Amino acid sequence: MSFRINPLNAIDFYKTDHRRQYPEGTEYVYANFTPRSSRLANMLHDFDDKLVFFGLQGFIQHFLIETWNEGFFNQDKATVVSHYKRRMDTSLGEGAVSVEHIEALHDLGYLPLKIKALPEGSRVNMRVPVLTVINTQAEFFWLTNYIETVLSAELWKSSTTATIAFEYKRLLTRYALKTGASIENVVVQGHDFSSRGMSGIYDAAQSGVGHLTSFIGTDAVTAIDYAEQYYAASGVVGVSVPATEHSVMCMGSEENELETFRRLICELYPSGIVSIVSDTWDFWRVLSEFSVKLKQDILNRTPNALGLAKVVFRPDSGDPVKIICGDPDAEKGTPAYKGAVQLLWEIFGGTYTAQGYKVLHERVGLIYGDSITLQRAEAILQGLEAQGFASSNLVFGIGSYTYNYMTRDTFGFAVKATWGQVNGVGRELFKDPVTDSGTKKSAQGLLRVERSQDGFTLFDRQSKQQENQGELHTVFENGQLCLKSTLDEIRQRLAQQLESFKDSN
Template sequence: MAGKKCNDCCEFLSLNEFHNNKRNNDGKSNKCRNCTRIRERRHVEKSKPVSEKLCKGCNRILSSAMYHKNAGKRSGLCEKCKDCRNTEIVEKRYNLKKGKLAILKHRANNACEICKESVELLAVDHCHTTNKVRGLLCSNCNNGLGRFKDNTEYLNNAINYLQESKKMKFNHAMLLADMYKISHRVQYPEGTEYVYSNWTPRSNKHLPMIKEVVCVGIQGFVKEYLIDYFDEHFFGRNKEEIASEYRRFLKHTLFIEEPDSSHIEELHDLGYLPIEIKALDEGTLVPFRVPMITIENTNPKFIWLTNYFETLISSYLWKPMTTASIAKVYREMLDKYALETTGSTEGVEFQGHDFSMRGQSGLHDAARSGFGHLLFFQGTDTIPAIQYAEFHYNANIETELVGCSVPATEHSIQCSYGKENERETYRRLIQDLYPSGIVSIVSDTWDLWEVLTDIVPSLKEEILARKGAPINKVVVRTDSGDPADILCGTLSSIKTFTKEKCPDKKTFLEYAQDYMECKLKSETPHGEHGGDLTCDVVYDGKIYNLTYSPDWNRYDKQYYLIDNY
């Protein structure tokens, strides 16, 4: 009978008494099954953590969480609790008498002595010159003093700086341009009285799918900045204050010792912006290299004003025009395939839905970009875009459909019920909360295909019973992944075995078992899986659904994978 000697008990046993181990030449472990079990039990008993322990410093029985770990101790914990250990370290580091730290803690009352905020762990603040302890601070305040090098002059300067910054406003209307434009006023030829410029889309190099640019956002720009903003932040402010801020900025950024602000003061005295703007109608599809806007000064004293506005116009209009132009391409694409597949474009205006707000650079950016999208679609979750349309374009959500959405869930909602209650989640949403109208349910939180093939079909009667609104629809919505792969499926993520590697099914199954065993070990190193593993693999162009049933050994309320035999 074939057998081998166990390295632990030294008994010669049959090979069946040993676990499989592919790393050994004979394919078996060096220890018999019984010795392996004994070793595992000893390891579990030795590593069993204690829940409480007596501190040798303060003589209190405390939970294990109050001790630092120490692998050299049988309990796996230090002899003294964290508080006692920290106290010893601090007293030794700063040469404090025993009990001094306790006095400081009592004085601080578990709160930072600067910001007065209560924190769990206070830092010891000391003088870096004398090493004398001054008190207890939170880590932020302690680091702050260190960064200021304990220098009271620096701290006073910081206070003055913060107080001054509260007075400063990021709204000086004459500082809303590229800095180099500020110097252009004196660079024009002498005797120049009028400057006439245009704003033109130049190229589709980076968006070749766009053949024409949608003209949009100009009215919003004029109302928001040239009227409202300048009225409030320039003409509505004190002239001397405006001029002083302007001179201060130029002195320390363009390094002009005595900046001239007379032109700013003259404009303030004039009381309005002496410019004339002409533009194409909004909604016009503009070929590239065709001007959309022209601008010219109407007062010879203010030739510098014309091109000063270029920066502001570009930063404001680029986003809504680009978004609208991209939305136009998508709308044309969706219309094309809607006609080819259904013969109608009904509903397409809601299919290109805007979820872009979270990816925008602030609320104003979201409003303008979302407004551009609304030119071609009415489905949106960007609320500021609808408000922008009402405020700047006289839209009225009470008399017309500007933009809209539907009740919808997200992963946090689906997760809150738990996977075991997923069907009941769908039933409650469909039947109790939204018995009519449209409701959109994110469905790939766990298993999209289980939702499509099991849960939704089981609720067919409840779905068909929803009535009372012009449209009664349950939307099964995916929230991630490639839409084409979600609809059509893909083999790119499935393990594939070729004929060259596996000439027959027997070899294929052996390789597949090794693959699934490695997959199980890597994904569940502590036996979290706890049962059979089902996996799809591809062999010779066909998909096989395989089930792997490993043996499991149970100790200390966990599962541990051992070699299959």
Template sequence: MNTVATLNAGPSSASPIAALLAADGYKQSHRMAYTPGTTAILINWTNRSNRFLPDATHAVHFGVQAFCQQYLNEAWAPFFAAHEDTVATEFEKVLLDYFGPNDIGSDHIRALHRKGYLPLVVRSLPEGTLAPIGIATVLIENTDAEFFWLPNYIETALSASIWHPTTVATISSLYRELVEEWGARTGGDADGIGFQAHDFSFRGQHSIDAAAASGAGHLLSFLGTDTMSALDWISRYYPGENGWVGASVPATEHSVMCLEGRAGELDTFQRILKVFPEGIVSTVADGFDFWGVLTNLLPQMKDQIMARDGKLVIRPDSGDPVDIITGEIIVKDQESRAMYEAEKAAGAYGPADLGAIEVLGDLFGYTVNERGYKELDSHIGLIYGDSITLERAKQIFERLEAKGWASTNVVLGIGSYTFAYLTRDVLGSAVKATWALVNGNPVDIQKDPKTGSGKKSAKGRLAVLRDETGELYMVEQATPAQEKQSEIRPVWIDGQFVAAQSFAEVRSTLEAERAARAERRARDLVQI
């Protein structure tokens, strides 16, 4: 086979066995290893731990609808469309190359092909639900006794498909809570909250598909994104009347700002202002000397900037983000703040001491809001999009407050360190079997390793109910009546959706869940 010629021949048709191979290798032998007489298996998906994300007492449930459409429907379509002999022959060849001589065979694959669909039922909490850590959010079982092996066979694809968007959605929800808390505390403009955390992670994601799914998770809590692939992903897998899904603004990168060198930097800035005479435009400003831009170039452009019908947003992109934004002089209390203001007025501090927020405020002016915090003039703004974490975001807001600035003066770009430097372990996400039917008898299954108590799994049929406060809790070894009342309900059965949500509905669910959780916490504080 000529590799170059094969690749140059053009797009190949979808592999009829690709979906079959979207599983860990050891899954191929499990069908033969199960107890004889097994006819049904129930598996669940649970985010079991927040050890690596302690602020996340709850996880945002997200991604199962996309999994059902992208994997259970789209990925398996070529398998069912191909001829049975083609599927079986290709599958057997892979098994031989992979395992060597084996007894796995392809009769079960032929039977599945003749079935014409995946005989499964997928049950799920409504997406957007804030599920307490340790609560099952997805249940899957077979609908045909012959295919008892199928629920656990698709475990790998299920896990690979939803752990990342769930984790990112959870992290972005924490950012949303943080910016709302500090916005309310410092009296900032609530209209800008939806854009205060902006997705800059695309280039550092593991793949284009990963960026799209992750970007959708972020957009459940915010509108700001540069990950445009998320928009198509959302329209494909969460269609409906979704309204305003995401947005960004014209912005420059270093190739633009550095093209004319240090000597041409002022001309470059002025050209950008002419090319974009109105609206918001963002310019990266650390190509050569960030503080020089703020103290030398911006004063030369002040009249042009103030005459625009819009905002010029300045973007530093190097250094410690906390210090760059708020300055290297730390103000801890009102007494030190008064001393700081006096020393600043006496010219004791340079721009790095003051931070970008103070330098821009001194140059362009500011107003004071009803809570007594300063807000930059509407013609100038500030965004930082490098090395931002939840902890650094909190530090930035704390320092801004200490210096008398509203938290909403700064937009934070969230990059791949936050959205891609993750694993399934961040939320301890896992799929486990909890129940089976063997020779007509129900069997509760539980993993309970003596060497790892944190990996103990749930047991039996499962139901998720709400207590008198509205909080979710899980019932193990649930009765049929409890299962009927469960918040986990069928969404996909035997190849067809029986329930679905638009992206707007998932967003609304999450917003309502955050509000309800805030009310519960407020009640708990009153009782204390």
């Protein structure tokens, strides 16, 4: 029997008995999910402190509906209840947690919860909730915060990835405008290389869709599947190209490396784009010698249906800024001193943008995907600009060093209850630890979020009527997805946000 997540157990143990710990007569618990601070986020100096909200719709469909139905509601009641009791008894002690509420939930047949959220693809200010959740039946007040663990675990990553992807796109757009490069090229200039370094293949899929909110370049096949299934993605969702790895080059042997290049360029891929890892042995030899010997073969390649016939050289080690832009400490005049872009320019030439920046010949290009960060990407783009090259001369492979080198605390995500009802009387809840700097201070009471000139603004201590207003809309209620966004719609929301940055350049 294969392992699958039991949704009842997708919790921290301490959640199991909060049902009894709440005051007698508790009827409703109302909580929110909020990014509290970007203090630990390693963003660029001009980051405007806004997070891209993304991932809820996929989580609702995959976990709150499919996983709960398949792993609980559609299972034999006696079986699932006995399994739950066994897990609690063996870990917390015999009879430590009763099961009557679990039986009642199974009898109900769905999750009695209501989730309200901002539209996915919104850029949200810190300390503004992206969603709220409340139980819809008084008997199941315990369920609101019972799902905190899985809600937090499944949502913080997608939003964090989508935020970082947007920042890459904003950076690349800024330099495209400065150097006259094609804006249309930006969507493929950030390419997702992260899958192998993520915390499992499902994490790679979810995170990979976060990347796809801003780009179409990706090697994460599962991310495209996820986007199609849960975000009705259509048209051009994600694209990639044929590419080698070091095992391919090694198998061809070092003494025959030139012939491996020639076979790839002339026989296997005589048209279209092919990416060839070029530093298995001597990257500078590949660029300064092999590319000269292969120049005519490269220029003779046939454009495909999209008009593309490019050989992309891929360095995969060393200091990316120095490899691409040149090392001022290297011996003057050497390939290392000149850098990869200058070398290819000297061999293949190219054209100039309207702003006077150089663009490599359309038959050659570069992609770098080793430990790229926002800061390194910016340094490379600055170096290219200083050398007189347009930003479009390089594609960035964005890997797990960016997309997995972060935590829930990157944007301080937390689920907090701010309102409850006991014996028919509402209670405003909040925390404000005296030992904290203020980051952990929560909102209070029922919440409303409104659009403002600077994005979104939170209003707390609201009446029930006020809580029904604003930009938080019901997306899930009583086991049903109520409101859907497509990946295209999410991309459009972010594209509109990007326009304001274009206007400021």
